[in-house]
Amino acid sequence: MNKVAVVGYGNTKFSNEDKPIESLLVSATKSLFDQTKNIDKNDIDAVLVSTNDNAKYLSAILSELTGISPKISHTVENLCSSGTNSIVSAYSYLVAGLADIALVVGADRYDCHGQILEWDSARGEFKHPIFWASMFTKAHKREFGTTEEDLAVVSAKNHTNAKLNPHAYSDKTYSIDDVLQSKFVTDDLHLLDCSRPCSGASSVLLASENVAKKFEQPVWIKGIGQKTTSASLTKNESLTTMTSTKIAARQAFDMAKIQVNDVDVAELHDAFTICEIMALEDLGFAKKGEGVSYVRELYGTQDKKINPRGGLIGAGHPLGATGVAQVAEITQQLQNKAEKRQVKNVNVGLVHNMSAAATSSNVLLFQS
Amino acid sequence: MNKVAVVGYGNTKFSNEDKPIESLLVSATKSLFDQTKNIDKNDIDAVLVSTNDNAKYLSAILSELTGISPKISHTVENLCSSGTNSIVSAYSYLVAGLADIALVVGADRYDCHGQILEWDSARGEFKHPIFWASMFTKAHKREFGTTEEDLAVVSAKNHTNAKLNPHAYSDKTYSIDDVLQSKFVTDDLHLLDCSRPCSGASSVLLASENVAKKFEQPVWIKGIGQKTTSASLTKNESLTTMTSTKIAARQAFDMAKIQVNDVDVAELHDAFTICEIMALEDLGFAKKGEGVSYVRELYGTQDKKINPRGGLIGAGHPLGATGVAQVAEITQQLQNKAEKRQVKNVNVGLVHNMSAAATSSNVLLFQS
Numbered sequence: 001m002n003k004v005a006v007v008g009y010g011n012t013k014f015s016n017e018d019k020p021i022e023s024l025l026v027s028a029t030k031s032l033f034d035q036t037k038n039i040d041k042n043d044i045d046a047v048l049v050s051t052n053d054n055a056k057y058l059s060a061i062l063s064e065l066t067g068i069s070p071k072i073s074h075t076v077e078n079l080c081s082s083g084t085n086s087i088v089s090a091y092s093y094l095v096a097g098l099a100d101i102a103l104v105v106g107a108d109r110y111d112c113h114g115q116i117l118e119w120d121s122a123r124g125e126f127k128h129p130i131f132w133a134s135m136f137t138k139a140h141k142r143e144f145g146t147t148e149e150d151l152a153v154v155s156a157k158n159h160t161n162a163k164l165n166p167h168a169y170s171d172k173t174y175s176i177d178d179v180l181q182s183k184f185v186t187d188d189l190h191l192l193d194c195s196r197p198c199s200g201a202s203s204v205l206l207a208s209e210n211v212a213k214k215f216e217q218p219v220w221i222k223g224i225g226q227k228t229t230s231a232s233l234t235k236n237e238s239l240t241t242m243t244s245t246k247i248a249a250r251q252a253f254d255m256a257k258i259q260v261n262d263v264d265v266a267e268l269h270d271a272f273t274i275c276e277i278m279a280l281e282d283l284g285f286a287k288k289g290e291g292v293s294y295v296r297e298l299y300g301t302q303d304k305k306i307n308p309r310g311g312l313i314g315a316g317h318p319l320g321a322t323g324v325a326q327v328a329e330i331t332q333q334l335q336n337k338a339e340k341r342q343v344k345n346v347n348v349g350l351v352h353n354m355s356a357a358a359t360s361s362n363v364l365l366f367q368s
Numbered sequence: 369m370n371k372v373a374v375v376g377y378g379n380t381k382f383s384n385e386d387k388p389i390e391s392l393l394v395s396a397t398k399s400l401f402d403q404t405k406n407i408d409k410n411d412i413d414a415v416l417v418s419t420n421d422n423a424k425y426l427s428a429i430l431s432e433l434t435g436i437s438p439k440i441s442h443t444v445e446n447l448c449s450s451g452t453n454s455i456v457s458a459y460s461y462l463v464a465g466l467a468d469i470a471l472v473v474g475a476d477r478y479d480c481h482g483q484i485l486e487w488d489s490a491r492g493e494f495k496h497p498i499f500w501a502s503m504f505t506k507a508h509k510r511e512f513g514t515t516e517e518d519l520a521v522v523s524a525k526n527h528t529n530a531k532l533n534p535h536a537y538s539d540k541t542y543s544i545d546d547v548l549q550s551k552f553v554t555d556d557l558h559l560l561d562c563s564r565p566c567s568g569a570s571s572v573l574l575a576s577e578n579v580a581k582k583f584e585q586p587v588w589i590k591g592i593g594q595k596t597t598s599a600s601l602t603k604n605e606s607l608t609t610m611t612s613t614k615i616a617a618r619q620a621f622d623m624a625k626i627q628v629n630d631v632d633v634a635e636l637h638d639a640f641t642i643c644e645i646m647a648l649e650d651l652g653f654a655k656k657g658e659g660v661s662y663v664r665e666l667y668g669t670q671d672k673k674i675n676p677r678g679g680l681i682g683a684g685h686p687l688g689a690t691g692v693a694q695v696a697e698i699t700q701q702l703q704n705k706a707e708k709r710q711v712k713n714v715n716v717g718l719v720h721n722m723s724a725a726a727t728s729s730n731v732l733l734f735q736s
Contacts, residue, residue, distance in 0.1 A: 047596070054422045056482045057447045060599040060728055069603070071594040071619070073728060074453040078442035079425045085442040092460035098592060114424045224466060228415070228441040231428040235437070251439070360428055360441060 002095045005218030006366070008036030008205030009328035014169040014198045014316035016110050021053045024107040025062045028201035028321075032103070033066075036205060038214050044205075045099035046072035050086035050106035051320035052079065052114030062105060072099060079114045079355040080271065082106065083323020084362035087204065091221055094208040101211060106324035107201035114319045115197050117356055130186055130194060132233060132357035133272035137188040139239035140274055144289040148190075150296070152179035154273040155192045155313055157299040162310025164340040167325075169198045169316030193273040195312035202325035217335040219349075223256025223365030225249055230359045242275075242358035245282040249352075252363040253284075260284035263365075264346040265304075265333045267326035269354045270311040279352050280306070283363070308333060308341045323353040327364065334368035370463045373586030374734070376404030376573035377696035382537040382566045382684035384478050389421045392475040393430045396569035396689075400471070401434075404573060406582050412573075413467035414440035418454040418474035419688035420447065420482030430473060440467060447482045447723035448639065450474065451691020452730035455572065459589055462576040469579060474692035475569035482687045483565050485724055498554055498562060500601060500725035501640035505556040507607035508642055512657040516558075518664070520547035522641040523560045523681055525667040530678025532708040535693075537566045537684025561641040563680035570693035585703040587717075591624025591733030593617055598727045610643075610726035613650040617720075620731040621652075628652035631733075632714040633672075633701045635694035637722045638679040647720050648674070651731070676701060676709045691721040695732065702736035 010032030012024060033039060047070045049058040059073035072093060076086040083106040090102035108114070117127045140146045156176050162168035174182075174192060182192040205215075212218040225248035229235040236243050253259065260283060268283070270276035277291035285306075286294040298306055309315050309329040312322060330349035332338045347368055354361040378399030380392060401407060415438045417426040427441035440461060444454040451474040458470035476482070485495045508514045524544050530536035542550075542560060550560040573583075580586040593616035597603040604611050621627065628651060636651070638644035645659035653674075654662040666674055677683050677697040680690060698717035700706045715736055722729040 052424055054481065056420055056445060056486070057599060057724060059446065060596050060723070063596050064599040064602075069598070070596050071616075072453070072456070073596040074444050074446035074450065074457075076442050076444060077424060078427065082442065085440070088440065088466070089442075089457050089460070092457070092464040092466060095465070096460040096463035098456070098460060098594075113422065118424070226439040226441075226466075228428050228431050228438050230437070231425060231432040234432075248439075355428070356425060 003209040003220060004091045004094045005207055005212040005220045006204050006327060006331045007207045007212055007215035007218050008032050008039065009331050010035060010203040011167045011325060011328060012201045013167045014200035014318060017199050019199055021055055021107055021109055022061060022065065024199060024201040025049060025058065025105050026065050028105050028107065028203040029062065029066045032203040032205060037216055041068050043101050044068050044070055044103050046070050046090055046093050046102035048086045048090055048104045049075045050082040050104060050324055051075060052077055052082065052108050052112045054113055080319050081323055081353045081355045081360060081362050082320040084351060084353040084364060087327055088224055088226065090206045094206060100208045102206045103203065104324055105201060105203040106321040108318040108320040109199045110197050112319055129271065130189060133274055134186040134188045135239055136278065137274045143240050146292055148180060149176060150292040151193055151273040152176045153295050153299050154270060154276045155179045157295065158270060158307050158311040158314040161304055161308055162314025165309045165315055168310045168314055169196055170314050189272060195271050195317040198316035198318050200316060200318035200321045202321045202328050204324055204327050219331045219334045220367050221364060222367045223252035223258060225251030225363040228360040233357050242278055242282045242361065244358050244361040245279060245352065245354060248361040248363040249283045252365050256365040258348055258365055262348045263350045264348050265308060265330065265343045266306050266350040267329055268307055268352045270307060270313050271317065283352060304341060304343050308338065308343055326351045326353060330366050334366060371577040371588060372459045372462045373575055373580040373588045374572050374695060374699045375575045375580055375583035375586050376400050376407060377699050378403060378571040379535045379693060379696060380569045381535045382568035382686055385567050387567055389419065389423055389475055389477055390429060390433065392567060392569040393417060393426065393473050394433050396473050396475065396571040397430065397434045400571040400573060405584055409436050411469050412436050412438055412471050414438050414458055414461050414470035416454045416458055416472045417443045418450040418472060418692055419443060420445055420450065420476050420480045422481055448687050449691055449721045449723045449728060449730050450688045452719060452721040452732060455695055456592055456594065458574045462574060468576045470574045471571065472692055473569060473571040474689040476686040476688040477567045478565050480687055497639065498557060501642055502554040502556045503607055504646065505642045511608050514660055516548060517544060518660040519561055519641040520544045521663050521667050522638060522644045523547045525663065526638060526675050526679040526682040529672055529676055530682025533677045533683055536678045536682055537564055538682050557640060563639050563685040566684035566686050568684060568686035568689045570689045570696050572692055572695050587699045587702045588735050589732060590735045591620035591626060593619030593731040596728040601725050610646055610650045610729065612726050612729040613647060613720065613722060616729040616731040617651045620733050624733040626716060626733055630716045631718045632716050633676060633698065633711045634674055634718040635697055636675055636720045638675060638681050639685065651720060672709060672711050676706065676711055694719045694721060698734050702734060
């Protein structure tokens with residue numbers, strides 16, 4: 001079986017700028033070219049675009065704008081997890097021998113169309129993701145006594161981490177009190193409990209084993225887990241468990257023959273504060289009900305192990321870019337190139353990316 | 369290396385009905401379930417949707433509506449070739465060992481957003497595909513003396529074939545004169561030289577070698593070729609050659625170790641009549657400039673070898689469904705299940721699917 005490595009990455013700053021989707025895609029590609037030694041555009045066999053934008057044929061357009069003539073090109077969309085879906089697609093082309101080098105570029109605009117769950121008429125007017133996040137929060141409070149302050153710790157921690165990420169949307173730090181004093185958006189969630197849609201793009205370059213060696217410090221994809229349980233909330237085992245995340249994690253750990261205790265650094269999908277706590281539990285970093293104390297310890301010790309780039313809450317959440325940015329961050333971390341955000345002595349990294357109330361999840365494991 | 373087979377297919381009728389995209393997707397999936405023996409929904413590892421529709425998260429929605437809980441699910445978009453891009457993605461998951469059974473469902477509505485080449489401002493107001501087809505036609509006329517009547521033969525032939533396809537949009541036959549007397553849309557192209565956007569969906573089921581044997585008459589994917597040359601017309605070697613098709617064909621034939629003379633039945637992307645003539649030449653069925661006489665011979669002998677289901681011109685062209693419908697047809701043909709459309713003694717089939725003036729092309733080879 002071919003092995004596959006991440007051998008390059010690029011980012012734009014995440015912002016509220018009104019830039020065309022094509023410009024965002026080109027900027028993240030240029031950032032990757034600028035940072036990746038020994039790259040030859042003629043060797044790129046696949047260009048995949050991850051986005052929720054309504055524009056069509058973006059992979060061919062990006063290819064033309066950046067001087068690439070790939071074999072394979074298309075757009076991948078799966079709401080908030082489009083990025084890791086694209087990366088798994090690219091991985092598959094490489095393992096299947098259809099490509100040796102694949103470029104994946106994720107981008108979305110602040111006004112992108114994946115932010116509202118339009119299809120789910122059963123939700124009535126409650127189509128914004130914050131409503132499922134509120135349900136998760138209420139359930140977690142009821143079952144485990146989780147408090148508003150516990151949730152605020154996640155936001156304070158991730159904004160603190162984002163302050164050291166030059167591409168993050170947020171450049172402010174917030175105390176726990178600041179989070180608690182931000183306005184309520186629902187009964188349970190403050191504004192600072194939420195990630196922000198924004199404009200941004202990220203890119204990664206994947207290479208198969210035989211060509212990965214010409215690049216510096218390849219980071220290997222060791223485990224892949226994916227699960228779709230439903231498109232609504234009907235099939236979660238409970239409102240305090242993200243079933244698709246649990247199943248995807250088990251697959252990824254089995255494939256990689258790695259345990260959760262081996263993970264040194266992780267990017268979790270904190271679309272809302274409750275999501276980081278639940279993800280820590282469902283991925284196995286903490287037992288059920290103990291996600292809160294896990295996060296409080298990280299915050300107390302200023303440990304950047306979880307969401308070193310600031311998570312979606314601190315870095316911003318341009319939907320199609322997020323999964324790609326997560327993989328770019330883990331690559332940087334495992335290459336010891338994450339500068340002020342660098343977590344020490346890292347060898348194994350994890351990415352958790354999900355969509356729409358965790359009705360689908362992807363978990364990826366990386367090793368340097 | 370895992371082998372991959374097509375082991376099932378489904379279709380809706382292509383029509384001008386105003387059906388929701390979700391209904392189209394579900395109908396083609398149900399059609400596949402109804403026709404495929406020994407299928408167990410629990411065994412489906414991947415659900416890919418091929419579409420140009422702006423709705424998001426359609427693979428998860430289709431999965432929920434049809435009772436599937438796959439690992440992998442997302443939408444693939446690449447304009448008119450979204451279908452074969454999706455099938456190659458599914459093929460890769462199977463070869464890579466991430467999935468054993470994959471469902472690919474393509475659908476679009478008559479008013480879908482992939483029909484106009486919105487991005488290409490260099491075209492001025494000439495953003496409808498008919499304008500590049502007119503340029504191709506003018507160039508072919510100039511270089512090879514191709515006539516309006518030659519083009520009309522393609523349309524007459526494909527409408528005749530479509531009459532035997534119960535899912536085709538068109539149920540009329542047209543003589544060469546009928547085509548010539550249909551109204552001019554541009555200087556060079558009559559209405560009946562053009563394929564029609566419509567509402568429709570098609571599906572195929574792919575299985576890896578170890579599970580394909582539990583299905584009846586697996587049809588093996590033997591060759592895959594893909595090429596993106598550009599997103600505009602800037603990189604074709606000439607206006608009478610579809611460079612991406614030529615390159616993709618060479619890859620596919622090399623991978624399959626099959627010659628063009630071995631191909632018994634083929635689905636070509638006749639978005640306009642000129643495209644079938646050029647595709648015959650660029651795929652190697654005919655020498656350059658001899659596509660016309662090749663088509664005239666087929667029409668004269670009522671040979672259904674090329675576009676037995678009626679092509680895009682006769683069957684209709686719901687963008688995301690087209691590539692999937694082409695593969696479904698070749699599967700039926702190689703299983704000897706194509707009823708009145710059946711081409712005799714078929715063993716090797718070819719699918720040619722392309723986008724936007726052949727700025728990208730996919731060529732697939734199948735063997736029973």
